Amino acid sequence: MELPVRPRRLRTTPLLRKMVRETRMDASSLVYPVFVTEGKNKKEEIHSMPGQYRYSTDRMGEILQELIQAGVSAVMFFGIPQHKDETGSGAYAQDGIVQRALFKAKQDFPQLYLIADLCMCEYTSHGHCGILCGQSVDNDRTLGYLEKIAVSQAQAGADMIAPSDMMDGRVKAIRGALDIHGFQNVPVMAYSVKFASSFYGPFREAAGSAPACGDRKTYQMDYHNRLEALREAALDVEEGADIVMVKPAMAYGDLIREIRQQVRVPVAAYSVSGEYAMVKAASAAGYLDERSIVCEMAASAYRAGTDIYITYFARELAGYMKEGIIG
Numbered sequence: 001m002e003l004p005v006r007p008r009r010l011r012t013t014p015l016l017r018k019m020v021r022e023t024r025m026d027a028s029s030l031v032y033p034v035f036v037t038e039g040k041n042k043k044e045e046i047h048s049m050p051g052q053y054r055y056s057t058d059r060m061g062e063i064l065q066e067l068i069q070a071g072v073s074a075v076m077f078f079g080i081p082q083h084k085d086e087t088g089s090g091a092y093a094q095d096g097i098v099q100r101a102l103f104k105a106k107q108d109f110p111q112l113y114l115i116a117d118l119c120m121c122e123y124t125s126h127g128h129c130g131i132l133c134g135q136s137v138d139n140d141r142t143l144g145y146l147e148k149i150a151v152s153q154a155q156a157g158a159d160m161i162a163p164s165d166m167m168d169g170r171v172k173a174i175r176g177a178l179d180i181h182g183f184q185n186v187p188v189m190a191y192s193v194k195f196a197s198s199f200y201g202p203f204r205e206a207a208g209s210a211p212a213c214g215d216r217k218t219y220q221m222d223y224h225n226r227l228e229a230l231r232e233a234a235l236d237v238e239e240g241a242d243i244v245m246v247k248p249a250m251a252y253g254d255l256i257r258e259i260r261q262q263v264r265v266p267v268a269a270y271s272v273s274g275e276y277a278m279v280k281a282a283s284a285a286g287y288l289d290e291r292s293i294v295c296e297m298a299a300s301a302y303r304a305g306t307d308i309y310i311t312y313f314a315r316e317l318a319g320y321m322k323e324g325i326i327g
Contacts, residue, residue: 018324023303025317025327027071031115031268032314034075036060036101038082048202049273050280052312054080057101064109071318074113076162076310077101081123087131088123092148099156106157115189116158118149118174119165129165129219137219139167146170147177154183162245164191166219175240187242189268189308193229193255196220199248199274226255233259241265243308248272250297253304260305268308269301276312291316295326 010020035054037044042056055063067075079098081090090096102114120142121129130142142165150161161178163170171190178186196217221228233244242265246256249269260267275297283290294313301309311317321327 023299025298025302025309025321027318027321028073029302029306029308030072030314030317031074031076031308031310032063032067032072033078033117033310033312034060034063034101035078035080036097037080038097046202046205048205048277049312050284052276057097057104060101060105061108064105064112067315068109068111070315071322072314073111074115075105076115076117077105078117079122084123084125086125087145088120091118091120091123092145092152094152094155096152099152102153102156102158113159114157115160115162116153116156118146118153118161118163120145120149121165129216130167137167139169139219142167143170143173147173150174151177151181151183154178154181154186158186160187160189162189162191164194164247166191166194166216166221169239171236171239171241188240189243189245190236190241191247191270192233192236192241192244193246193252193259194220195223195248195252197223197248197251197272197274199251199272202273202277223251226258229255230258230262233263237263237265243268245270245308245310248275249301249306249309249311250275253300256301256304256306266307267305268310269304269306271297271301271309271311271313273312279313291320291325295320299326 011017037054037056039056040058043059044054046052077098081097083090098116102116105112105114119129121127126132128137130137131145146163153161163174171188175188236244244263244265245268246252246259247270249271256269279290279293282288294316298309298317
């Protein structure tokens with residue numbers, strides 16, 4: 001049969017397939033989330049996320065060293081405080097759990113890039129991402145607290161601030177506060193398109209951040225909405241976001257693609273706790289091959305346009321990239 005065009009020609013050998021690969025990945029784009037908790041000598045496995053742990057600051061060096069050896073150079077810290085109150089004061093305390101983790105990591109592992117998740121839900125007694133007025137989060141009052149958190153995290157050694165609260169105007173407020181306090185070179189990676197998602201379930205156990213009343217649908221996005229997602233990303237760029245994020249990753253590749261085409265800043269995607277837990281559960285049951293599915297999930301996010309991939313599988317992916325299985 002005469003076929004002048006045969007796409008299969010470029011699939012004949014592994015070397016050729018890799019040579020013409022359209023989506024390229026590198027371990028330098030991976031970010032690993034780290035949970036830090038109060039106390040000493042703690043390494044507590046998270047029941048809903050097998051293989052993930054909460055570390056006290058005196059033991060977090062174990063995971064940080066593993067990440068460096070694997071080739072992962074960036075981490076994002078989430079804190080689990082001992083004390084919670086109405087205003088989430090532990091989030092902006094100079095001796096807060098994340099602040100102490102940042103300071104110690106900066107001293108012990110200067111080669112790591114340290115990102116601080118900025119939110120109040122882990123620190124408030126009610127579990128919401130801001131200051132309550134009755135049963136609702138007071139957007140504008142919350143902004144002042146977010147500013148204090150951002151500055152305290154930067155002072156503790158954060159290389160980047162990542163606000164995840166979804167308050168209107170938070171990027172502008174945080175950018176202004178950082179600049180006023182001399183942190184003009186600390187970038188802001190905004191959780192710009194963060195949906196009210198069922199994929200977050202295991203994280204709420206990990207961080208102890210489930211809301212005590214109501215839900216977060218008045219500030220996190222409705223997952224039916226595409227145009228609103230594009231608007232949120234554009235607004236954050238206008239307010240000074242250096243990087244925008246889509247969260248979750250796996251079910252939102254269409255929006256990663258559209259936002260990548262719209263904005264002129266890097267785009268991050270967060271492969272969240274529910275994605276991790278589903279893979280782990282299905283793999284443990286023998287329903288799928290973990291390595292293959294982890295690689296496929298990552299490739300789909302990068303193919304959609306992700307520049308930075310935040311994932312609990314960062315160590316494994318870095319290894320797969322070294323082996324040439326993915327990348």
